[in-house]
Amino acid sequence: MSTSSSESVMVPTMANEDRHVDGRVKEEIKLLNATEDWFGGVTVVMSEHMEIADFVPRLRHSISKWKEQGKRGLWMELPINQSHLVDSVVKEGFRFHHAESDYVMLVRWLPEDEPDTLPTNASHRVGIGAFVLNGNNEVLVVMEKNGGFKGTEYWKMPTGVVDEGEDIYAAAVREVKEETGIDAEFVEILAFRQSHKSFFSKSDLFFVCMMRPLSSNITAQESEIAASKWMPIKEYVEQPYNKKHGQFQKVAEICRDRAAGAHVGFSAVPVSSASGKEVYLYCNNNKGSKL
Amino acid sequence: MSTSSSESVMVPTMANEDRHVDGRVKEEIKLLNATEDWFGGVTVVMSEHMEIADFVPRLRHSISKWKEQGKRGLWMELPINQSHLVDSVVKEGFRFHHAESDYVMLVRWLPEDEPDTLPTNASHRVGIGAFVLNGNNEVLVVMEKNGGFKGTEYWKMPTGVVDEGEDIYAAAVREVKEETGIDAEFVEILAFRQSHKSFFSKSDLFFVCMMRPLSSNITAQESEIAASKWMPIKEYVEQPYNKKHGQFQKVAEICRDRAAGAHVGFSAVPVSSASGKEVYLYCNNNKGSKL
Numbered sequence: 001m002s003t004s005s006s007e008s009v010m011v012p013t014m015a016n017e018d019r020h021v022d023g024r025v026k027e028e029i030k031l032l033n034a035t036e037d038w039f040g041g042v043t044v045v046m047s048e049h050m051e052i053a054d055f056v057p058r059l060r061h062s063i064s065k066w067k068e069q070g071k072r073g074l075w076m077e078l079p080i081n082q083s084h085l086v087d088s089v090v091k092e093g094f095r096f097h098h099a100e101s102d103y104v105m106l107v108r109w110l111p112e113d114e115p116d117t118l119p120t121n122a123s124h125r126v127g128i129g130a131f132v133l134n135g136n137n138e139v140l141v142v143m144e145k146n147g148g149f150k151g152t153e154y155w156k157m158p159t160g161v162v163d164e165g166e167d168i169y170a171a172a173v174r175e176v177k178e179e180t181g182i183d184a185e186f187v188e189i190l191a192f193r194q195s196h197k198s199f200f201s202k203s204d205l206f207f208v209c210m211m212r213p214l215s216s217n218i219t220a221q222e223s224e225i226a227a228s229k230w231m232p233i234k235e236y237v238e239q240p241y242n243k244k245h246g247q248f249q250k251v252a253e254i255c256r257d258r259a260a261g262a263h264v265g266f267s268a269v270p271v272s273s274a275s276g277k278e279v280y281l282y283c284n285n286n287k288g289s290k291l
Numbered sequence: 292m293s294t295s296s297s298e299s300v301m302v303p304t305m306a307n308e309d310r311h312v313d314g315r316v317k318e319e320i321k322l323l324n325a326t327e328d329w330f331g332g333v334t335v336v337m338s339e340h341m342e343i344a345d346f347v348p349r350l351r352h353s354i355s356k357w358k359e360q361g362k363r364g365l366w367m368e369l370p371i372n373q374s375h376l377v378d379s380v381v382k383e384g385f386r387f388h389h390a391e392s393d394y395v396m397l398v399r400w401l402p403e404d405e406p407d408t409l410p411t412n413a414s415h416r417v418g419i420g421a422f423v424l425n426g427n428n429e430v431l432v433v434m435e436k437n438g439g440f441k442g443t444e445y446w447k448m449p450t451g452v453v454d455e456g457e458d459i460y461a462a463a464v465r466e467v468k469e470e471t472g473i474d475a476e477f478v479e480i481l482a483f484r485q486s487h488k489s490f491f492s493k494s495d496l497f498f499v500c501m502m503r504p505l506s507s508n509i510t511a512q513e514s515e516i517a518a519s520k521w522m523p524i525k526e527y528v529e530q531p532y533n534k535k536h537g538q539f540q541k542v543a544e545i546c547r548d549r550a551a552g553a554h555v556g557f558s559a560v561p562v563s564s565a566s567g568k569e570v571y572l573y574c575n576n577n578k579g580s581k582l
Contacts, residue, residue, distance in 0.1 A: 080387060086377040086395075096371060098491070099390035100412060104377075105491070115514070117437075119490045121391060122413040123455050126496070146408075148565065164414050165487045165494065191557065191574035195564055196456045199410045200389070200396070203456065205417070205496065223406070246563040250572055264555045264575040266482065272537040273486055274439065281541055283482035284555045284575075 029061040039117075041073030042066055046082045056088050063092060067110055073118050074108045097121060124194075124203045126162040128172045131255045132184050132211040138230035139255070140213065142179055145226045154241040155231055157208075167280055169268045172209035180228045181219030184211040188265035189282050190254050193247060208251055210258055210265055233259050320352040330408075332364030333357055337373045347379050354383060358401055364409050365399045388412060415485075415494045417453040419463045422546045423475050423502040429521035430546070431504065433470055436517045445532040446522055448499075458571055460559045463500035471519045472510030475502040479556030480573050481545050484538060499542055501549055501556055524550050 034042040044062075046055075066074060076089050080102050094106035098121045109116040132140035141155035149156060160175035162168060169186035176184045187210040198204035220228040237252040257263040266282040273279045325333040335353075337346075357365060367380050371393050385397035389412045400407040423431035432446035440447060451466035453459055460477035467475045478501040489495035511519040528543040548554040557573040564570045 080381055083381040084378040087375040090371055090374040095392045096390035096395050097392075098493075099387035099395055100492070101386045101388075104387050104390055104395055120416060120452055122416050122493045123453065124415045124417050124496070125411060125413050126415050126494075161411055162414065164492055167487075168485055191572055193562075193564075193570055193572045194459055195568060195570040196458075201391070201455055202389075202413045203417075205415070245565050247565065247570065247572060250560065250562050250574075254574055266557070269541065271484075271541050273484075274536050274538065277486060279484055279486040279538065281482055281484045281538060283541075283545055 029057050031065055032058050032062045034062070034066075037073075037075075039073065040071060041075060042071050043075040043077065045077045045079075046085060047079060049082065050085070052084060052088055055085055056092075059088065059092055063108075063110075071110055072114075074110060076106045076108075077103055078106065079103045124205050125198065126168065126171075127159060127204065127206045128162060128168060128175060129157045129159045129206060129208045129251070130172045130176045130184070130211050131157055131190065131208060131258070132176055132182065132213050133233070133255075133259055134213050134216065134230060136230070137233050137259055139233050139236045140176070140180055140182060140184075140218075140228070141231045141236060142220065142228045143226045145224055149241075152241050154239060155229075155236065159206075167268075168207050168282070169209065169280065172207075172211060176211060179221050179225050181215075181217070181221075183214040185214060186210075186268060187212050188267045190258055190263060190265045191251060193251075208254070210255075320348050322356055323349050323353045325353070325357075328364075328366075330364065331362060332366060333362050334366040334368065336368045336370075337376060338370060340373065341376070343375060343379055346376055347383075350379065350383055354399075354401075362401055363405075365401060367397045367399075368394055369397070370394045415496050416489065417459065417462075418450060418495065418497045419453060419459060419466060420448045420450045420497060420499045420542070421463045421467045421475065421502050422448055422481065422499060422549070423467055423473060423504050424524070424546075424550055425504050425507065425521060427521070428524050428550055430524050430527045431467070431471055431473060431475075431509075431519070432522045432527060433511065433519045434517045436515055440532075443532050445530060446520075446527065450497075458559075459498050459573070460500065460571065463498075463502060467502060470512050470516050472506075472508070472512075474505040476505060477501075477559060478503050479558045481549055481554060481556045482542060484542075499545070501546075 032044045034044045036042055063074065074094070076094055078085055078089065083104070086104060089106050092108070094108040097105045097107040099105065107118055109118060140158065142158055143155055144150065158176050158179040160171060162171040168189070172186055173184060176182050190208045190210050192205055192207045194203060194205050196203045218228045233256055237256045242248045242252045254263055258265065264284055267285040268280045268282055269285055270278050271281045323335045325335045327333055354365065365385070367385055369376055369380065374395070377395060380397050383399070385399040388396045388398040388409070390396065398409055400409060431449065433449055434446055435441065449467050449470040451462060453462040459480070463477055464475060467473050481499045481501050483496060483498045485494060485496050487494045509519045524547055528547045533539045533543045545554055549556065555575055558576040559571045559573055560576055561569050562572045
């Protein structure tokens with residue numbers, strides 16, 4: 001085999017990753033664009049359109065290169081407008097990892113002799129309930145237009161789902177404002193409840209937040225709230241719905257005890273994480289925070 | 292147009308959903324098998340193989356029927372071995388909702404004049420750290436073989452991820468047993484930390500659990516744990532790694548204070564949920580649980 005000098009003629013404009021030792025060029029296939037991570041893995045984000053016929057050989061070629069390089073986790077993010085590629089990625093040994101509205105993430109663990117250490121998917125949705133207590137021992141309550149309490153005549157505390165990337169205490173402030181127009185500040189977490197199979201196979205964490213109101217005039221949200229008012233705490237606790245449902249009764253009693261100064265909650269304490277981010281640690285801060 | 296009497300000849304063995312008023316039969320298309328939910332939605336689980344050419348007309352026909360019936364959320368669960376259908380479902384107006392290893396769930400909100408009230412996807416992963424304190428004021432600690440603490444010489448508490456459907460207190464018992472061989476029972480939650488963008492766009496909740504050991508002989512897990520031992524609490528708190536990382540220092544101090552009886556945590560109290568499930572409410576139970 002001679003070392004050909006005609007390379008520049010044989011090589012198309014693409015980079016040649018697979019030049020043979022004799023100078024001949026194998027089939028020209030570009031690697032997929034990938035970024036490396038700290039755990040020996042690579043991530044491909046298919047942000048531009050590619051036809052299946054172009055994509056599959058590039059994916060296969062890339063996988064064989066990544067194997068040679070000792071890569072571990074292979075991540076493939078397919079935006080929803082590239083969903084024509086999902087089946088091809090699955091056929092190359094990937095499984096689903098997670099999905100959001102606008103993309104699906106697939107993953108393949110390459111090492112054959114090492115257990116998979118890929119991060120697990122998110123398992124919990126997080127919600128809050130806001131116990132807003134004013135100086136007259138009255139609780140801020142709402143009656144919902146729709147949802148699970150419809151027809152129960154139950155005056156409940158404002159509740160809502162914590163948004164992606166949102167702190168629990170901030171979600172409580174936001175939901176109170178959205179549902180009732182009341183400005184309030186977070187005091188502490190009084191209790192939380194974990195439940196399973198809340199939606200599909202997923203679980204739910206619900207945090208009861210004690211809040212201090214900073215305003216008093218209620219403007220109920222038109223789309224979701226039928227009515228909202230300040231209700232004496234005794235009346236709130238003694239509602240028939242509470243008596244029938246253990247979880248609601250217990251939470252109402254905790255709120256009543258807290259109003260009487262006889263329950264200890266967890267304050268939000270800012271601390272720096274191992275990676276230097278500011279995060280909140282919720283704990284009894286020994287200061288006995290009082291309204 | 293005459294009312295034909297030759298129907299029985301024209302009609303194949305399939306049910307005819309779309310007979311014209313004149314008795315002629317439109318193209319025969321079966322509805323997809325779907326189950327109804329309490330919220331006016333329908334769910335299709337594509338558990339059996341179907342070719343795209345058969346699937347698309349049935350999906351379109353089903354959607355038009357569901358529209359007529361006033362259905363709201365349309366859910367389409369595609370097992371990973373049916374991933375050839377993903378693109379067709381997206382092209383009919385569905386978006387991704389979530390995915391697990393072996394399936395992807397897509398959804399389409401049908402009502403045009405109502406805001407989408409579909410449940411959000413899970414946003415948090417949940418982890419635990421186990422503060423196991425024995426009668427000699429010693430803490431159960433481990434040194435990990437791999438992971439973020441590698442090379443730090445940090446003796447840490449056993450930690451782990453809460454499995455799908457697992458209670459927080461149960462995960463703490465399991466992880467202590469797996470990593471160290473120690474049997475322990477859950478006492479209370481001392482603190483928890485929320486952090487964001489822990490993996491992809493997802494958040495993380497980490498619960499520090501106080502545990503009472505029921506055995507003392509350590510058998511460290513070979514695959515993950517380099518070493519494990521009982522360490523005096525003072526020595527545990529004063530490790531250099533803690534001093535450099537605010538979150539770790541604060542958690543170590545909370546553990547020290549709890550060992551001295553000066554910190555109040557949240558016990559696990561079983562209560563019944565609105566739907567009658569037994570769930571755990573974590574709160575200060577006013578009993579002052581002591582070791």
